[in-house]
Amino acid sequence: MSGRVTLKTVPSIPQKLCFGPLELSPAVTLAPMAGVTDTVFRRFIRNLGGCGLIMTEFTSSHGILADDRRRKGGKKPHRRSSFNYLYFEPDEHPIVAQLFGSDPQVLADAARVVEDLGFDGVDMNFGCPVKKVVKCNGGSGLLRDLPLIEEILTAVRKAVSIPFTCKFRTGWDDDDIVCCEVGKIAEQVGLQGVALHGRTRAQGYSGTANWDWIAALKQSVSIPVVGNGDVFSPEDAVRMFEHTGCDGVMIGRAAASNPWIFRQIQQYVATGRYDEPTEADRYRMIKDYYELLVEKQDKISGEVSGKMKQFATYFTRGVRNGSQLRKAIYRAEGPEHVLETVDRFFEEQLVSAA
Ligand SMILES: Cc1cc2nc3c(=O)[nH]c(=O)nc-3n(C[C@H](O)[C@H](O)[C@H](O)COP(=O)(O)O)c2cc1C
Incomplete structure (x- = not known):
């Protein structure tokens, strides 16, 4: 950090x-x-x-x-x-x-x-x-x-x-x-x-x-x-x-x-x-949380994609261009697509900052 x-x-x-x-x-x-x-x-x-x-x-x-x-x-x-x-x-x-x-x-x-x-x-x-x-x-x-x-x-x-x-x-x-x-x-x-x-x-x-x-x-x-x-x-x-x-x-x-x-x-x-937190910390945090959600989906009361979208609202605060990421997560269809969207967003973001 x-x-x-x-x-x-x-x-x-x-x-x-x-x-x-x-x-x-x-x-x-x-x-x-x-x-x-x-x-x-x-x-x-x-x-x-x-x-x-x-x-x-x-x-x-x-x-x-x-x-x-x-x-x-x-x-x-x-x-x-x-x-x-x-x-x-x-x-x-x-x-x-x-x-x-x-x-x-x-x-x-x-x-x-x-x-x-x-x-x-x-x-x-x-x-x-x-x-x-x-x-x-x-x-x-x-x-x-x-x-x-x-x-x-x-x-x-x-x-x-x-x-x-x-x-x-x-x-x-x-x-x-x-x-x-x-x-x-x-x-x-x-x-x-x-x-x-x-x-x-x-x-x-x-x-x-x-x-x-x-x-x-x-x-x-x-x-x-x-x-x-x-x-x-x-x-x-x-x-x-x-x-x-x-x-x-x-x-x-x-x-x-x-x-x-x-x-x-x-x-x-x-x-x-x-x-x-740095940009890389935020990337790790979002990814870790979403992966945990997928792994434990039978242990939560809601449905995974909905939960991912809910947390996109919280987690994208403080992220550079966070509203773009949030919108992309809202549009994604299914947990796998959400994870890919997060990877793509941060890879581009980290490259552009380098
Ligand atoms: C989405 C949400 C759900 C909440 N659910 C509960 C709950 O289940 N039990 C409870 O005692 N308080 C609940 N609260 C109230 C919080 O525990 C806390 O008292 C309130 O948000 C004020 O603290 P904060 O300013 O740190 O957020 C909830 C608050 C929010 C925003």
Whole structure:
């Protein structure tokens, strides 16, 4: 990598994050992202280095129980099975499974399945803003029903002995901020940590994440607090630690377009500077990811060509003439053709730069 960014002072961040007995180092984690953080993307991030914890996409607790029943009945799981979301490889440890739902008993049973599958922890989603999920009282819909949150957390806590965390938004809207209350409930029930995305449900992804609420949550509880929202660079990660006093930082969208961000953060705190990826690094990254997708296509929930096109949107950011590559990938027919398109593009690009 080249194109160094240099700073005069060396910043510092916590070197580890502990969810009970689960020791994570470094204290920087990958956010769960539906449609993004499948086994292929998670391993890809793990292999690039610098990420202390990875998490599955959010997974339906009802779906898990239905699949578990099929499995116990000797039936094969469906292609779009919830178990696909829970598939992981040994080199993904430490890994946490994230669940969503609103029925305490169903969630407790699903958490037990997660524990049996060998996950290092389980996380509850109280942040998803998607209408379909909120309508069933799941995700951020639960932020309007704190007694139900308590019931859910209590049921799941009793069901499993692995570390248990939850992730939420600040509240339903600006008139109904509940993050500190949710954090206190989590602590009283015996969870080992919480993660807060500093936006309300009403905000969706608009505006900016309010890191003051992450700082307020940190002041309200003594279990570890992971801050999340709008960390797009190593400088942002350090600023979030400094501004909020949080114990860990979680990165979502930036990881999809810059999977090196975790490694860059480590380099930044070790040396005060970090390397930007070269054109050749980007070529290698896209090719490696696409090849992994093809190899593991039976382990992901979507279809490979669609996934390649989705990731073309993320991965071509920062690539010289990236929009040309993106369009060519969109036009390609089938995974082989996508791979050829990537090879041709970068070969021409690297030759023209030589
Ligand atoms: C495509 C996409 C899918 C997401 N899926 C989930 C999810 O499954 N579970 C969850 O808790 N949050 C989910 N989120 C929210 C992220 O985990 C994170 O809280 C949010 O993107 C803010 O962090 P960022 O600014 O670093 O991206 C998703 C976000 C995106 C962009």
